[in-house]
Every structure is written in C-alpha cells, then in structure tokens.
Amino acid sequence: MITDRPRPTSRDVARVAGVSQAAVSLVLRDKWRGRVSPGKAEAVRAAARELGYRPNPAARNLRLGRTRTALLVVPALTNEFFARLHAGTARVAAEHGFGVVLYPSPEGVGPARDPFGSASAALDGVIASSMAAEALAALRAGGDPPLVMLDSEPERTRAAATVNLDIADGMRQVVAHLLGLGHRRLAHIAADVASWTFEVRAKALAGSVRAAGCEPPPARAAALTVADGMRAAVEALTADPRPTALVCDDDLLAAGACKAARRLGLRVPEDVSVTGFDDLSLATALEPELTTVRLPAEEAGAAGMRALLAVLDAESGENVTPGGPAETTTLPVTLTVRGSTAPPPKTPARPGGR
Amino acid sequence: MITDRPRPTSRDVARVAGVSQAAVSLVLRDKWRGRVSPGKAEAVRAAARELGYRPNPAARNLRLGRTRTALLVVPALTNEFFARLHAGTARVAAEHGFGVVLYPSPEGVGPARDPFGSASAALDGVIASSMAAEALAALRAGGDPPLVMLDSEPERTRAAATVNLDIADGMRQVVAHLLGLGHRRLAHIAADVASWTFEVRAKALAGSVRAAGCEPPPARAAALTVADGMRAAVEALTADPRPTALVCDDDLLAAGACKAARRLGLRVPEDVSVTGFDDLSLATALEPELTTVRLPAEEAGAAGMRALLAVLDAESGENVTPGGPAETTTLPVTLTVRGSTAPPPKTPARPGGR
DNA sequence: CGGAGCACGTTATACGTAACACTTCACGAG
C-alpha cells in the first residue's frame, strides 16, 4: 500500500531549504562557487537528501537537448561476441555517465520497428556493427546523430569514425599456421551472412593460400550455428580429395565441424585440423580446445564508445567537425593455438587424388 | 559537412501546414476524428513527412510523465542464459512500444553507479534477476518504480510480481533420471554464487536423493566458468569413493566436468555421467552432447515483461493496486536427455568403499 | 426561433530543469 506520492521536484527542495529553485539547481550540480553561500548550500543538500530528491531525467534531457545515451546496433546478444562488444561499450559509457540502449532487433538480423521514432530514448549517438545498411537507412531518415561503425568498410559508410578488427591479418595467421604445419588442402566453412567482416575472411583466406602457391580452398556456406556448421563440414569432408584442415569463420561453426569430423570417424586433430574465429568461451570448453583467432571484442566495443564520445565532444566544442574526422582504428588480433590443429596425417588417405 | 540544422519541431510542422501546433499533435497521434478536417490532417502529415519531423522523446516523456522504458537487471550478458532472458524482455517490450535498458554492471556482479540518478533514462519499471539485494537497495532509495523479480523467493522481496522457473522440479527430474539409470553415488558441482536459484538447486538435489534412500551428495563450489568447473570436478572425481555421476548447476560447469573426467582418463558417459543446467548452445556443441535441463529463459524474460506491463496498466487504471497483486508465475522446465548420461559402470571401480 | 449539439479549430498551460538577466548589498578605491 504505497502512497504513490509524486516524486519531489527541485521546487519542493527549494521550499524546504528556503531558497529559490535556481539555487537548488546550482547547488546540486556543483556550480555554486561564489553564487550561493556555503550555509544555504548545505541546507539545500540536506533538504534534497531528506526528500529523496532525484532530478527528473526527462526534464533535464529536454532542457539540455542531449541525453547521454548511445544506441548500440548489433544482430543478437545471444552471440557471445556481441555480448562482449556490448560489455565494452557499456563499461566505457558508464565511466562517462552515459547509458547504452540496444537496437531492438528481436529475432536475429530481422529489421526492427523504428529505433528513433517511437523509441522512448532519445539518442546522442549510434554505434553500429555489421548489417549497416538497415541502421544507416533509418539514420538518414532521422536527425543525423553521429555514427560510429564497427567492423565495416570505411569507404562505404559516412560514419564519423570506424573501429575495425584486423580480421584479414587474423586469417593470414591462421593460414600461415596451417601451412606451417604442412597442410596443403584446406576447406573454408563460411558464414552465409552478408557482412563485410565475413567477406574479408573469405578474401584473406583465398589470398593467403594462393600467395603460398596452393589451390584456393573451396567454401561451404552455413548459418552461424553449430548444427549448420556440422552440415557444411560433413559436405566438405566427404569431398574428393578430402581436405586436411577446415578453416571456419566462427567458433560455433568450428564446433560443428568437430562434431562432423567425429561423426565421420575422423579424429581431431590427428585426421583433420579445425580452426575457429572469435575465441568464445566455447573454444576452451570443447575437446580438443579450439585453435582460434582471439578477437578483442570488449576492447572494440570500448574503442567504439570512446570514438563516439570524442565525436560528441568535438561537435559540442567547435561548430563543425574539422576536415579529417573519418578516423579508422584497427585493433590487432592474435591467433591462439590450441589442440584442434596438428600436422596433417602422413599417409594421404586416398592416394588417388591429383 | 552536415549542416547540423536543429531538428524540426511540431511547431515547424504547424507553420508549414498552416495549422496550429495542437492540431499537429492531434493528427500525428491519430486523435483527430472530429477535431481536424481530413484535408488539413493530410496537409499536416505531408508537412511532417517533408520536414522529416520526429517528435522529441524527451519532451514527450516530460509531458506524459512516463518513458515506456523498463530496466533489466542481470549480472552479465556474456552468460547466454541472461542474453536469452534479455531477448525475451526486449521482444515483448518492442511489441508494446517499450524499450529495455540494462543495468550498467560492467564486470559481472559488481555494483554499478546509480541506475536511477544520473542515468539519463527515466524508468517506468524494473525487472530484476538474481542479486536482488543490490537492485532493491537502489530501488528503495528511489521513487519506487514497480518491480518484477525473476527467479527469486517471492516472500523475501516486495515485488509487484515474480516470475520463476521451476528449478526444483528440474533438479528432481535430473535425480530421477540418474537414479533410474542405476546411479547411487552422485556429486554436486555447485555454483558458488549467492543466489536463490542456486540455493534451490542444492536443496532439491539433496532432498530428492535423500528421499530415494541414498546418501546426500557431496558438493564442491565453483565459479560459473568452464575452468573452475573443471577444477571442482577433478576434486570430486578423485574423492573416495568416486561418484558415478556429476550433477552440475550449470552447463558451463558441466563442460568443465567433462574435461576433468577425460583428463583423469575417464570416459563420459561410460565411466561417469554428467548433467548440466540451462541448455545453452554449448550443450549441443560438446561431445557427447549434454544431458541438461532446458530453462525457457526467453519465455521467462517475456513473462517478466508482460507482468510488468500488467502492473503498469493496473497502476494507471485504478488508483491503488488491489489486494492480491504479488502474483507469482512459475514456468515449467524439462529435462533433455542426451549423450552425457548412461548407466553407471557395472564393476564399481573400487570395491573398498563402504 | 432558440438553443443543443457537432465539426473544426485555436489558445493557453503545465511538465521539471538549466541558464540568462537582473537586483541588492557591502566594501574598497579614487
């Protein structure tokens, strides 16, 4: 049986403290040096404490014209990579008094309603990862809040800043590792998601392999799930000649690939090597543990938020952003070698091939 | 070089359309039947479209006194269970034009700054899962927005509604399954997180086992990670007598338990059975696939949001909520039997025990 | 023929905060 009394306003505090509302605002925002006497300031603070006063965020947002809130656009948080990304942005945001809201995309990559229209939260800026087209379309319709892109081709978007992971280098490290072990026949278990980051994987893989004088690896597309990875890997492993290593776009696909191999009676890594991407917690839960490329997802999210904050600062400081704002940061990635890769089997399973 | 013009207001639309600002508001909110002529209504819509007008959410929130935003309090989204929970709340919220913001808890369970004070988003309600103490403390200090608890003891909290998963029944199903297979010596790999949901697991496990006339299973605590689960499982499996089944509080712990068993030269499930909890995507990525209790996390999140919406509706409708609002919903859970459980080995490894 | 109602609008106000423009007073310099 709560009394449901309305929340106290700054005017209520003023009445209790015996000052004006303006003084309350000044004191509670620590802008009172030389404007309010220390005694009254203390009275204001006491009154605020007594009433349990909290400034109304809606009123403040309206008055200031900004909300200290950023929007993060990601496909789905159930993918651990994006959960980490979010953790990074949220951490940096919290350090600067910012909040983060998520683009309300219920099922996977499906487009949501309207992130800016009826959405209750106004936004100071946007951080978008992947599926940029959808977000950009909505943005161009709206009032142009600053945009930071994650893992996106810098030229294709008019973002104020871009933060990328060095995916291509990661894939090159994978190839170098496998070729160094003696593998010559690779196969690519590719994500069939239309996203720049996966295009880069495919190009870097093909490029590296060709540069080493090997045949370009065939690719099989799969949705980003264990089950679909297994399906694609079964296809890859029953091809002729059979590849000795499966390069997967993602740890989930790699997990499926491991299952597929065992289902076909092949051992990992003795008969076939498997590599992943992302270094999810899944990678060390499997046996053998996955050789995979560790992506600093949290750091990427943090960098994205920092970039956005920098853009907002510059925007409020100067009138127009200077000539070179389209800054692109690229974060390094590292190959983590674990148990799922080993030299290829000595005897080529079938000497008939080529 | 964006011109950075201020966003158009409803007054701008009114000027262009040749009507008053009030008429714009009426038309755009579809409240104009019998108040504005169809012709002018169309003019207003055209002007709004032309100017790219979008109502200022901050002003609307201030005027209406509500924000159509709910707060979700969870430990960490990197745990897939909570990511699913979030997906459920976000989906239902989006269906009703609500947004969901997350309690900004950067590192795991650490308390965050101040979810209601300087947080830019005002909140119509709160949905909190686990670690209720922290959230409740902050809540009592604030202006008492309605609270829905997830997976929490209904009596201990003064929530407007509670949505629980039938964890106890899930654990009973696990025990029945294992006892039915012939297991008599279980061990409990317990999460050392102070949360009601884990207390329930422990009590239900001990109770079920005792009810069947077996010795109560020893428990080993572990943080909710694969690595720590492995550590605890190694301890459990080197005890004398060695348990024939490991009941884990969580799929991550179960994954660690499987790794521990193999490291000790034991096969899963031939030598030792392992069960999990949650049915994360990890459960089917492992080999053998995990026998685990499927928790309808997304449904729980959805139910929580629906409960919150119901509370808000009741609150705005009547003046005071009626006598019996503290409703508790309990969602059923189901044991999913997969490959990680099997009958215990015929020959008790060491006949010395007991 | 005198309202009663309806269709069509406008005006005015309030939400709670922040910031600008004032006023008052005391005091020290010129």
Place this chain on the structure above:
DNA sequence: CTCGTGAAGTGTTACGTATAACGTGCTCCG
C-alpha cells in the same frame, strides 16, 4: 562622495509536447 565590483541570490524564460479549455459557425429539431 561616487563609482565599480564581486558575492549572494531571485525572477523569468525556454526546451517541445499533450491536452484541457475555450470559441466559432452551422445544422437540426422541438
């Protein structure tokens, strides 16, 4: 004595929206 100056405040306004309150004409019906 006058003027300037800084401290210590207060009064007022604006942010953009939603809605209650207030007119108009005009038709319809007793």
